[in-house]
Amino acid sequence: MQGSFESTYISLDCFTMRRASSALSEPPAPAAGAAPERSDWATLKRLLPYLWQYKLRVVLALGCLISAKVANLGVPLLLKHMVDSLSIPAGDRRALLVVPVALLLAYAGLRLATSVFGELRELVFAKATHGISRQIALQTFRHLNALSLRFHLERQTGGMTRDIERGTRALQSLISYSLYTILPTLVELTLAMVLLGTQFDAGFVWITLAALASYIVFTVSVTEWRTQYRRTMNELDSKAQSRAVDALLNYETVKYFNNEDFEAERYDRGLDAYRRAQIKSQTTLSMLNTGQQLIIATSLLAMLWRATSGVVDGHRSLGDLVMVNALLIQLYIPLNFLGVLYREVKQSITDLDKMFKLLEREREVQDPPGAQDLQVRGGAVRFENVRFAYDPARPILHDLSFEIPAGKTVAVVGASGAGKSTLARLLYRFYDVSEAGGGRITIDGQDIRAVTQDSLRRAIGIVPQDTVLFNDTVGYNIGYGRTGATQEEIEAAARAAHIHSFIAAQPKGYETTVGERGLKLSGGEKQRIAIARTLLKNPPILIFDEATSALDSANERAIQAELKSAAEGRTTLVIAHRLSTVVDAHEILVMEAGRVVERGHHEALLAQGGRYARMWTLQHRSEAAPVVL
Known part of the structure; x- marks a missing residue:
């Protein structure tokens, strides 16, 4: 998708590339940071209408989720009964029936059910995830093409395409993290506390709740604090990419003035600032992870000490200890990643919000x-x-x-x-x-x-002074004047623009690629392709904006005759020096x-x-x- 956006931005129209004195006098577009900050809930609310289109799949996915977690929590309960069953005297024939058969069949069945329901959940919701991503990406693409010229004169292609790429990826990550990790963990925590409360006593529930509350408060507060570093890191990343893309788009200008080292130094300064921001972000992440592990270790110690004391006192069985241990392992492994996931969700919401802000950008001309x-x-x-x-x-x-x-x-x-x-x-x-x-x-x-x-x-059709071509074939660029035109019509337009013989002389003919913005062609060749493209469009109103400025005298006279013929019977505005x-x-x-x-x-x-x-x-x-x- 990124390549598609870039091609469209680079090739929007000649006017976006022509920096005439009148365009330079335009006021800059409002900075992205000038818009008021939107809360995370507001961003999620903005996403809900897209999600609600797949409400049936959401319900089915939630059903599979709950079923998978119920099966998963059945494993510790099963282990408790299996361990308690080991108290059968040695040599008793029931041991052969109870332990091996029940353990193998029940344990395998629950594990299989957990996996099957998990895969069903992903399968059911895959269409929704990719469908929403496609819909928002396409909507953003259309909206950006519909924005005014003023916006595109002020945009930075590299930074914007980076924002769009991150926003599209953030959408899939947000749904994936929410449905496949965070929500399952919360459901499992709820079911686990119900199980602890019914099988044991309220002390286990209170320890779990205290650990969970401490974990969430610590994670949220530290993550909110370190979000500033992550945001700065992303801004510096976009800035560095903007500089790189701008230099590559203006490759010839860089070469003309022998500024390769200058551009490399500018890019390196951006990368160095990005590196320093990355180090700050990683340092704060390490602090977050250490604090989370301390909370988890403390709660594990309290739970196991309580269960072990019960076994020693005789009012708890060995199976109870095994059950608590297995349950805590199942709970705290996903909980251990909950902090990382919260950070990723926060970042996904931030990235998604940037794309939504592009969607909400007002169209100056409506x-x-x-x-x-x-x-x-x-x-x-x-x-x-x-x-x-x-x-x-x-x-x-x-x-x-x-x-x-x-x-x-x-x-x-x-x-x-x-x-x-x-x-x-x-x-x-x-x-x-x-x-x-x-x-x-x-x-x-x-x-x-x-x-x-x-x-x-x-x-209206226009032959511009500064022709910008797509990084595609000559035939594609001429045919862009009227999509769906036949090869014969494309060649007829090329003949009228006096460029057919040049194209035919190329090894690949009309399949010859023109390069980024048509840089493989001379100015005159690009201008003749622009003339052919407009002749193919065949509109009732024509604009010739210095249409032959890049042509030599001989070709100019030949093209002038064709332009005069093309303008015959059409309303024509000619802009000329x-x-x-x-x-x-x-x-x-x-x-x-x-x-x-x-x-x-x-x-x-x-x-x-x-x-x-x-x-x-x-x-x-x-x-x-x-x-x-």
Whole structure:
């Protein structure tokens, strides 16, 4: 599951990887530690609805549990009678019948029953355990993919995937410890005290209760105290893993600046801090275990002394002593692990709570109640008096209004930081404009805030500047534009994007893997795959965000022809720095500091002699300038 999460995080969308100046101005997401601490009972209560779906299996598992413990406690009782039966005089024929036959058959039967009921309990509840784990993991996966872009820009992939992995494992551990160890031990303790009270006297019960109370109070108090060290250890573990994953994801950057040793030292500092926290945690664990053993040893001494005194006084049989000894062994062996299990349960609840907090993370962009699917007729897009800011202290768009008529192409040009990419983010509803004076964006007259995000994004295709690919095959990455597409359709899209010949020349063809984030491919090859992917999707509305920025001039001219053909009859928004790619646009908008300062056709803008004309002149001078070596 961890690999699946990481692939999804790394490949969410080009926007999460593109750190434009507008994205850098966004306020950070609230820290995980900022949320109020939730009690363990609240976390367990959060788990109950998932568990209740399997209530019949819970009841059957509890029945098997009780049956197994009753059979298990029958063993000491049986041993008492077997030992007392040894008082038969030597040579008496009844000894052959009583001792060997009863001991073998009854003892074997009880042991078998204990094992069978235990296995039945695990078999009955296995479907529930794995079913709940699968359900919560899938729910978390879906929820994280549904969270806003702001959240994913601020997330740390390594630490988050570690939290998810621990949370999924904690769920199985919590159920396993509770049903298979802690609950059976408590049931056995209850039955044992009933047996001690009926077979002996109240003194044995009081000794057991006193030992149990002392054990629980000591274990809980010390475990609560040392939880801080365990929590610190986990935080340092996540931090170290975040640094490692971040360095590996940015492998090329590390190499460019020759910082392998620097990254190794950063990772080692994290590991060293984690090691010190581990030592503190282990030291406190040793203190806990020593105290528990002292309590158990004291109670064992008191119980055996009382039983031995009874045998010496003659009002207890030797079988009673054997029974008490066997019963205490059966009780204190699982009780000895109860402290460790309590610590593990506490940690499992903490880890599970972290995953639940991810599930409870509010979605910044949500569909309103009763939202309908977008009905695309022609695909006309309108920005009406749109005002937007990632941070209220730094507005990005100022009262922006323009229209992309159905089937037409509108280009947006301007310097970096002018707000061009923000238009694509808003159209995709990665962010929503404020309903209180923020204007609105419509498609065929429908406010995109009033329609479902799923239908909106199905109607839009984007060719990004920074293409992020899945660590899979070329065919998979192209086919991602429309899952279920045939191989012929994938190849047709690749031909349209002028990359089919390159793919066919590879030894594995369309089965060639592209590596993490497509690092095995050049920037131009990745961009052509992105173009093919969008052409395969075939949406009515297109966004070209510097779609040919990584291509050489020859391929750019060839791709421009294909993009022009793909945009024919579709509503298209082109975001560009290179003005030569937008000369055929229906209208060109020149943006500066979040405002449209010029608009019109290419020739009209040149004739105005304004900002567009100056940009055109500068770019042509740069292209015509000789290269000086």
